[in-house]
Amino acid sequence: MILFVLFFIIPVAQSFWLSFTNSYGMKQEYDFIWFDNYKEAFTDKTFTQTIANTLSYTLIAVIAGNLVSIILAFLLDSKLKAKNFFRTIFFIPNTMSLLVVGYIWYFVYTKVLPEITKAISGQSVALLGNKSLVILALAIVGIWNVAGYYMVIYIAGLQSISEDLIEAAEIDGAGTWKTIWYIKLPILAPTIMTCLILSVAAHMKVFELPYTMTSGGPVGASSTMVYKIYTTAFGAGRNGYASAQSIILFLIIASISLVLNAVMKKKEEQLS
Secondary structure (H helix, E strand, O other): OHHHHHHHHHHHHHHHHHOOEOOOOOOOOOOEOOOHHHHHHHHOHHHHHHHHHHHHHHHHHHHHHHHHHHHHHHHHOOOOOOHHHHHHHHHHHHHOOHHHHHHHHHHHHHHHHHHHHHHHHOOOOOHHHOOOOHHHHHHHHHHHHHHHHHHHHHHHHHHOOOHHHHHHHHHOOOOHHHHHHHHHHHHHHHHHHHHHHHHHHHHHOOOHHHHHHOOOOOOOOOOOHHHHHHHHHHHOOOHHHHHHHHHHHHHHHHHHHHHHHHHHHHHHHHHO
């Protein structure tokens, strides 16, 4: 509890206080300016663009990432040979630092992929330099990094399903797809909602990928909220304004999480 208060409660309270000030750099003196930082944030096109970028990235990464994880979980929960080996292979990317992952995939996108597409079609593809595709390119990396982690959670959920239910469904003539659709997925619903909440919180805070792969480019198309907060605080030295931006990010994540929690409770009530 002491560590929690020292390293979470106090810093959060300090950030909330600083968001109402014009704190700058290492200066110890600052003025209380009320909601000016928040007004500036919502009228700053570069910041509002990062909100749109972050939500787009999160939407793609959360939906596609959980879909990939569920598919992998069903495949590796079956009687597949060497399934433990494949579980390990798919989980390995999650053990790597996102900074390392970013540099690896930067090399893939800028060196390997252009050469492959040039050899096939005669034209090289620069995904990280395309404003329309750069968010998708980053989301693919994010999915690759965390799919194995959520896969393990889904496998644990599948293994908790009673074998009696599966056997009863088979006796009643339900095939594989009907068993998955009418038994496994409904029982797995709370696990799915939990993974959705966790992945939303994780992807909304993405920083390492735009930092290592694009530096927020091209023309701010891949600048996320956390990357913008970082440049505001450590690049421009505007601590107060950066704190206001971080509070806005916190409120967005909290709002989405509350909505998902409400949906999860309704699903649990329906199942009970």
